[in-house]
Amino acid sequence: MDAQEIAELRELMDYEGRRKGPPEGYPKFPDMPAGRYNSEEFYKLEKEEYWTKVWMMAGHMDEIPEVGSYKLWEMSGEPMLIVRGKDNVARAFYNTCSHRGAPVIQEAYGQAKGGLACKYHGWTYDFEGNLINLRDKRDFVDLDMDCRGLFPVRTEQFGKLIFITLDDDAIPLREFLGPVASQWDDFDFANTRLVHHYTWNLECNWKIAMEANMEVYHVKSIHPDTVDAGLDYRKNVNTLYPHGHSRMVAPTPEAVLAAMPPKPDHIPEIESVGELPRTTTYSFHVDPNLVSPMGQTLFPMLFFWPDGLRKTKYELYWIGADWGDGEMPQEWKDQIDYFNVVITEDTQFGDWIQKSADSIAFKGVPLCYQESRIYHTHENIDRVIGLNKVPDHLAVKQVLGEDWIYPNDSKLRLAESEKMKQAAE
Numbered sequence: 534m535d536a537q538e539i540a541e542l543r544e545l546m547d548y549e550g551r552r553k554g555p556p557e558g559y560p561k562f563p564d565m566p567a568g569r570y571n572s573e574e575f576y577k578l579e580k581e582e583y584w585t586k587v588w589m590m591a592g593h594m595d596e597i598p599e600v601g602s603y604k605l606w607e608m609s610g611e612p613m614l615i616v617r618g619k620d621n622v623a624r625a626f627y628n629t630c631s632h633r634g635a636p637v638i639q640e641a642y643g644q645a646k647g648g649l650a651c652k653y654h655g656w657t658y659d660f661e662g663n664l665i666n667l668r669d670k671r672d673f674v675d676l677d678m679d680c681r682g683l684f685p686v687r688t689e690q691f692g693k694l695i696f697i698t699l700d701d702d703a704i705p706l707r708e709f710l711g712p713v714a715s716q717w718d719d720f721d722f723a724n725t726r727l728v729h730h731y732t733w734n735l736e737c738n739w740k741i742a743m744e745a746n747m748e749v750y751h752v753k754s755i756h757p758d759t760v761d762a763g764l765d766y767r768k769n770v771n772t773l774y775p776h777g778h779s780r781m782v783a784p785t786p787e788a789v790l791a792a793m794p795p796k797p798d799h800i801p802e803i804e805s806v807g808e809l810p811r812t813t814t815y816s817f818h819v820d821p822n823l824v825s826p827m828g829q830t831l832f833p834m835l836f837f838w839p840d841g842l843r844k845t846k847y848e849l850y851w852i853g854a855d856w857g858d859g860e861m862p863q864e865w866k867d868q869i870d871y872f873n874v875v876i877t878e879d880t881q882f883g884d885w886i887q888k889s890a891d892s893i894a895f896k897g898v899p900l901c902y903q904e905s906r907i908y909h910t911h912e913n914i915d916r917v918i919g920l921n922k923v924p925d926h927l928a929v930k931q932v933l934g935e936d937w938i939y940p941n942d943s944k945l946r947l948a949e950s951e952k953m954k955q956a957a958e
């Protein structure tokens with residue numbers, strides 16, 4: 534991020550702090566229909582028309598560290614495996630043997646030598662998914678081995694992050710990430726390391742769980758003893774990007790920054806991370822289901838996977854600067870423990886909200902300006918599904934015009950004209 538962008542963001546933080554209401558001309562959000570959280574009809578639309586078209590992060594190369602290392606991946610609801618090839622590239626395939634559909638792998642993680650052998654009758658595939666060996670080939674008539682490889686899934690990497698899409702026509706990953714990609718370059722995903730990875734099960738719709746991480750309006754109420762002191766939520770700046778992505782930047786109060794002890798030498802840093810992630814809460818949302826508050830040493834990437842209309846798998850990947858040999862810093866274990874307290878606070882109402890969402894009391898969701906990232910992602914969900922496919926009783930109205938989507942951002946124009954007015958007075 535260059536100096537001008539940093540200056541603009543600082544300006545916008547001041548603007549957010551002093552504004553008396555939403556920016557002039559900002560759309561008022563119509564209530565979002567309750568059915569988006571409680572209806573099988575919308576859930577089916579999401580599964581069939583949304584999740585099948587987006588890029589999903591399916592893993593980290595450190596999970597499959599050697600040639601032939603593999604992992605099972607079923608978060609999308611489809612049975613898949615991901616394997617590191619001889620060229621050190623990750624490839625994803627359906628975990629579906631081309632003979633009679635037995636699983637090629639069953640373990641969460643494993644290491645293959647030479648190939649992946651199905652345990653049912655021994656058909657064996659190389660790490661590029663080609664069928665390379667089968668027993669008693671003489672008993673199959675005209676079997677064309679070239680046509681009997683594993684069914685591939687489109688895969689791309691962003692450094693060591695592994696993404697997949699079920700859509701062969703999807704735009705390339707970097708284009709999908711848009712302006713997020715160039716900012717992520719600062720976090721050196723090719724060299725940072727996987728520190729920790731675990732999954733929680735939640736009893737609510739995936740969007741209920743995810744949306745707790747997409748606004749700071751809740752901070753005063755549910756994080757009074759944790760996040761609140763370190764984040765000036767009234768100066769938070771939301772930036773909306775194409776494809777439903779967004780970013781929030783909320784400054785850490787000066788007094789908190791000043792009181793921070795210097796970082797001990799043994800804690801490594803991602804040198805290329807700029808000033809803002811070091812002095813703010815700097816968090817991205819990437820559609821469909823990623824939220825990541827990023828920093829210069831250790832940071833989490835949070836994923837919210839639908840596991841049924843009313844169930845979510847909440848998956849956390851912790852990414853850290855390369856700490857060299859040996860154990861990671863003890864301080865990071867403490868940081869992860871602390872963050873788990875924060876996410877317990879964030880997730881505490883999920884099952885309660887789901888119960889409400891299933892009741893007649895829950896008619897719809899009125900969102901305020903601070904919650905614009907949530908509305909933005911819902912608009913995008915409908916666009917990806919197809920506006921003509923979402924019935925009126927489930928649709929959100931498309932009200933966020935181009936004026937409010939990056940690189941346009943009318944807030945900046947308003948902040949500047951306010952400043953000019955002040956200077957003239």
Ligand code: FES
Nearest residue numbers: 630632633651654
């Ligand atoms: S089902 Fe895999 S070898 Fe028969």
Ligand SMILES: [Fe+2]
Nearest residue numbers: 745746756879
């Ligand atoms: Fe929170």
